[in-house]
Amino acid sequence: MKNILRLSLIVLLVCSTASCKKELDADYSISRINLHGVKYLALGAANSDAKGGSQSMLYSIDENGNMQLVAYEYDCDEEGLVTELSRNIGITVNQIVPVGDKYIWLVGCRYVCNDYSGFSESMQHRIRGMVDHSVEYGLGFLIRKSDGKIFETNFNGLPVETFDVPGYGNIGLVCNNGLPVEGEISADRLRKLGLINQVGGDIYLTSGSWLGSLTKLKDNGNSISVINVFLANVAYAITDNDQHLGTVLSYSGNSPQVPSIMAPDGTLPAIQGIPTAGMESTYWPEMRCINGKFFVSVRVNPWDGERYDSIYRVDINGSQASATAVAEGYFSHDESETFSTTVYVSDEENYTWVNGTSLFTFNANTYLLTENTLPEGWPQYSLYDAEGHYYKPHLSPDLQSFTIYDLATLQTEQVTCDRSQVPAFNLHKGCEYDGGLKAFIESVFMADGSTCTIVTPVTGPDRGVSRLESQTEANNNVVVTTLIPLN
Numbered sequence: 001m002k003n004i005l006r007l008s009l010i011v012l013l014v015c016s017t018a019s020c021k022k023e024l025d026a027d028y029s030i031s032r033i034n035l036h037g038v039k040y041l042a043l044g045a046a047n048s049d050a051k052g053g054s055q056s057m058l059y060s061i062d063e064n065g066n067m068q069l070v071a072y073e074y075d076c077d078e079e080g081l082v083t084e085l086s087r088n089i090g091i092t093v094n095q096i097v098p099v100g101d102k103y104i105w106l107v108g109c110r111y112v113c114n115d116y117s118g119f120s121e122s123m124q125h126r127i128r129g130m131v132d133h134s135v136e137y138g139l140g141f142l143i144r145k146s147d148g149k150i151f152e153t154n155f156n157g158l159p160v161e162t163f164d165v166p167g168y169g170n171i172g173l174v175c176n177n178g179l180p181v182e183g184e185i186s187a188d189r190l191r192k193l194g195l196i197n198q199v200g201g202d203i204y205l206t207s208g209s210w211l212g213s214l215t216k217l218k219d220n221g222n223s224i225s226v227i228n229v230f231l232a233n234v235a236y237a238i239t240d241n242d243q244h245l246g247t248v249l250s251y252s253g254n255s256p257q258v259p260s261i262m263a264p265d266g267t268l269p270a271i272q273g274i275p276t277a278g279m280e281s282t283y284w285p286e287m288r289c290i291n292g293k294f295f296v297s298v299r300v301n302p303w304d305g306e307r308y309d310s311i312y313r314v315d316i317n318g319s320q321a322s323a324t325a326v327a328e329g330y331f332s333h334d335e336s337e338t339f340s341t342t343v344y345v346s347d348e349e350n351y352t353w354v355n356g357t358s359l360f361t362f363n364a365n366t367y368l369l370t371e372n373t374l375p376e377g378w379p380q381y382s383l384y385d386a387e388g389h390y391y392k393p394h395l396s397p398d399l400q401s402f403t404i405y406d407l408a409t410l411q412t413e414q415v416t417c418d419r420s421q422v423p424a425f426n427l428h429k430g431c432e433y434d435g436g437l438k439a440f441i442e443s444v445f446m447a448d449g450s451t452c453t454i455v456t457p458v459t460g461p462d463r464g465v466s467r468l469e470s471q472t473e474a475n476n477n478v479v480v481t482t483l484i485p486l487n
Helices: 002-026 080-089 121-137 188-192
Strands: 038-047 054-062 067-068 089-092 095-099 103-113 139-144 151-153 196-199 203-208 214-220 223-229 235-241 245-249 258-261 281-290 293-302 308-317 320-327 340-343 350-355 358-363 369-373 389-395 399-406 411-416 427-434 439-445 449-458 469-471 478-485
Touching: 038 095, 038 469, 054 089, 054 478, 089 121, 095 188, 095 478, 103 121, 121 350, 188 196, 188 235, 196 235, 235 281, 245 281, 258 281, 258 308, 258 320, 258 427, 281 350, 293 320, 389 427, 399 439, 399 449, 427 478, 449 478
Parallel strands: none
Antiparallel strands: 038 054, 038 478, 054 067, 089 103, 095 103, 103 139, 139 151, 196 203, 203 214, 214 223, 235 245, 245 258, 281 293, 293 308, 308 320, 340 350, 350 358, 358 369, 389 399, 399 411, 427 439, 439 449, 449 469
């Protein structure tokens, strides 16, 4: 009996090993990273060659500010092979993007292997195939923040381009050919722009182009289902306070034509009561969510008549949505204007946008649309955050102060930085505003050759008080460009 049990155990171990090796031979993709004790994930560029080139890599920062290169883990370890893979194969990352409150998206990734020694010839061939494939096509990985599990994202390249969002201008999000993010990429801003939204446990992604699509990501625990909700002509999708999803669809051509609210069955029926396009006119509806309520502005331009603009309040009853006109106006710039900056505030009662030197504000409670002239010298075409603020740093030679421009009050405020808690440094490397942290981030080299990351908040009780957030060992020379908190 003991021999039978021993034989069964041996057979089980052999089968397990064979299964493990088969899985390893078939797919070398990473499976998870260890997020225990990690406070931030950071995107950092380190000097990688004598010519001064750099590669952006993913780093972790713990509660004590220690920063180290992220190690990627594999599910299966066969005779130490995976240990060698984990030690020798890493990835470069183009961007890290927050997705809802559950995930972080690594975009434009490429496998890299700086040392092939110790691998068999067949393994070297497979690894080079991985590297060459990722260099040619780029990869995306979704990290679940709760446990560090990584899902390879095959979203049909969505979104993969710098694009125009109607009413927002060219904002740019992610790209698979190395183009950088334009502006802040906080989860809140992406939600308010209608590019990434969370409804219940599901994530909805839009491409930000009228030639794009609406895609749902459903987390099944060990896998993520990618579900195409609508395959063409969806630029944005936004949610209200009750987690309804609204968008504008175009069934023909590239012009948006059908404002829709998602029904419980997942369909996107048109909102009743809003005019539709006809052969005798051109037509542009745009949807916003203000103070938790949907509004749609419509511009109708008859071929043989005067143009008219109307704003509709959307009411949702069960699976059917209807609309009532409440004001005259339109949620975007005039066609004669080249530039327009829209500030999208979905959790306050006012929606504000800049058109040339004019400031327009629509109140979601009174339905009043007002126009004011911007003060002289006001930054007309700068990128405001989701709450209507623009922060201008003054570098001389390091960050000493910044100016806050407030669209709600049309007032400015000068804030001087307090550097008393930050040790001395000898070289300024640049400063970026981070919308997720609502702070300026600087990477500087210390006198001993180490690199430190300085964070200066622009809001809250610590506004203007700089703090040392992370520090690498000497001669690592890592310049941090993005910080994403895990909680």
